[in-house]
Amino acid sequence: MLTAAANELLTRVGPGTPMGELLRRYWQPIGGASELATHPIKPMRLMGEDLVLYRDKSGGFGLVDRHCAHRRADLLYGWVEASGIRCSYHGWLFDQTGACIEQPYEDTTSPKPSKAGCGIKAYPVRECAGLLWAYMGPLPAPELPIWEPFTWGNGFREIVLADVPCNWFQCQENSIDPVHFEWMHDNWGERMRGSDKTAPKHLKLKFEEFDHGFIYKRVREGQSEEDRYWTVGRVALWPNGFYLGRHFEWRVPVDDEHTLSVAWFFVRVPKGREPYVQNSVPAWKSPIQGEDGRWITSHVINQDITAWVGQGAIADRTRENLRSSDIGISMMRKRFFDELDAIKAGRDPKGVIRNPNTARCIDLPDMARELNVNGLTLAEFQNDPLLRQRLKEFRHHVGQPPEVRTAFCDAMGIPAH
Numbered sequence: 001m002l003t004a005a006a007n008e009l010l011t012r013v014g015p016g017t018p019m020g021e022l023l024r025r026y027w028q029p030i031g032g033a034s035e036l037a038t039h040p041i042k043p044m045r046l047m048g049e050d051l052v053l054y055r056d057k058s059g060g061f062g063l064v065d066r067h068c069a070h071r072r073a074d075l076l077y078g079w080v081e082a083s084g085i086r087c088s089y090h091g092w093l094f095d096q097t098g099a100c101i102e103q104p105y106e107d108t109t110s111p112k113p114s115k116a117g118c119g120i121k122a123y124p125v126r127e128c129a130g131l132l133w134a135y136m137g138p139l140p141a142p143e144l145p146i147w148e149p150f151t152w153g154n155g156f157r158e159i160v161l162a163d164v165p166c167n168w169f170q171c172q173e174n175s176i177d178p179v180h181f182e183w184m185h186d187n188w189g190e191r192m193r194g195s196d197k198t199a200p201k202h203l204k205l206k207f208e209e210f211d212h213g214f215i216y217k218r219v220r221e222g223q224s225e226e227d228r229y230w231t232v233g234r235v236a237l238w239p240n241g242f243y244l245g246r247h248f249e250w251r252v253p254v255d256d257e258h259t260l261s262v263a264w265f266f267v268r269v270p271k272g273r274e275p276y277v278q279n280s281v282p283a284w285k286s287p288i289q290g291e292d293g294r295w296i297t298s299h300v301i302n303q304d305i306t307a308w309v310g311q312g313a314i315a316d317r318t319r320e321n322l323r324s325s326d327i328g329i330s331m332m333r334k335r336f337f338d339e340l341d342a343i344k345a346g347r348d349p350k351g352v353i354r355n356p357n358t359a360r361c362i363d364l365p366d367m368a369r370e371l372n373v374n375g376l377t378l379a380e381f382q383n384d385p386l387l388r389q390r391l392k393e394f395r396h397h398v399g400q401p402p403e404v405r406t407a408f409c410d411a412m413g414i415p416a417h
């Protein structure tokens, strides 16, 4: 249980809030680069700020204030040029740093037009693994961490986004919550299929901290301490991610009561299908609500989202009752409080990387590394329960577009159906 003040500290992310300042010290994934291929300007709200993300005609990305510095027109309705974005109201042009580089009427009529003070807010954007990453904190920006899975070849990758109407922190607490798998995904899944089968119980949990987050380990009925779920475990990636061995999830704050869920998936093509080169990583939006107004519960991450939004717009942690299954959650909260203090003391918080050599390829505990790197034959795919399921359907998020399914099946060498 937390005090109301502590709950506020953990959850509020707008400009000037302590947690907002902490999260701005990290590169955040904000979407897929391929999303901008058809519409080069995309509206974004991040950390309580209204912005536009764009790709200009030279292929450079920008993330700038949604409103023009002249008289505040909406840059979503501007257009991109060789370098930068132009406002459609009176034609002011801004570059990726937010500097105003053209004011057409003044440039035509004034001998020495001054653009001082006419810039807009702008944040650096980088592309990596098909994702676009933004850094909204104080400069100089730290290194963008290249997680090892981003360096893997011969894989089919896809990015799935979802707009989640609740605070980011309750989403992130789900990253360090092993027992929910047994109930939310296994037992509830059985009930929804009309079965009263009971999933293997959790018998033992362990939580450990490392440089880039926390690892949780578990033993369930039918498993032992030899199992990779115990010897390797899964990663609650600091500060707002989750790594499960074949995919990442991030919970990116939009504002105090909204979160952008960003997930990145990798499936190694079967042996014999190499070399496989994916020129563009598809990115698509998963719906979370059905026509009947209920949350969609058919897919794994949709089930998680149902739990997150069910906790309220901002979960009231003054009314919870943590138990031993929640030790990881307490560890993570304490780490956030300590890192808020680190920032106050002027230090870089946990996990910020300044050394480019360190950032180039960062290993994470990974239960499936060999499979992801070395691959399996298509026949061996069928012996791996998760991969076998993956070949049949995409069960993480509802709404995979048929063309993404087709591209996946082509990559894997299986018929699309």
Ligand code: FES
Residues within 6 Å of the ligand: 068, 069, 070, 071, 072, 073, 087, 088, 089, 090, 091, 092
């Ligand atoms: S409002 Fe943008 S150029 Fe005038």
Ligand SMILES: [Fe+2]
Residues within 6 Å of the ligand: 180, 181, 184, 185, 300, 304
């Ligand atoms: Fe889950």
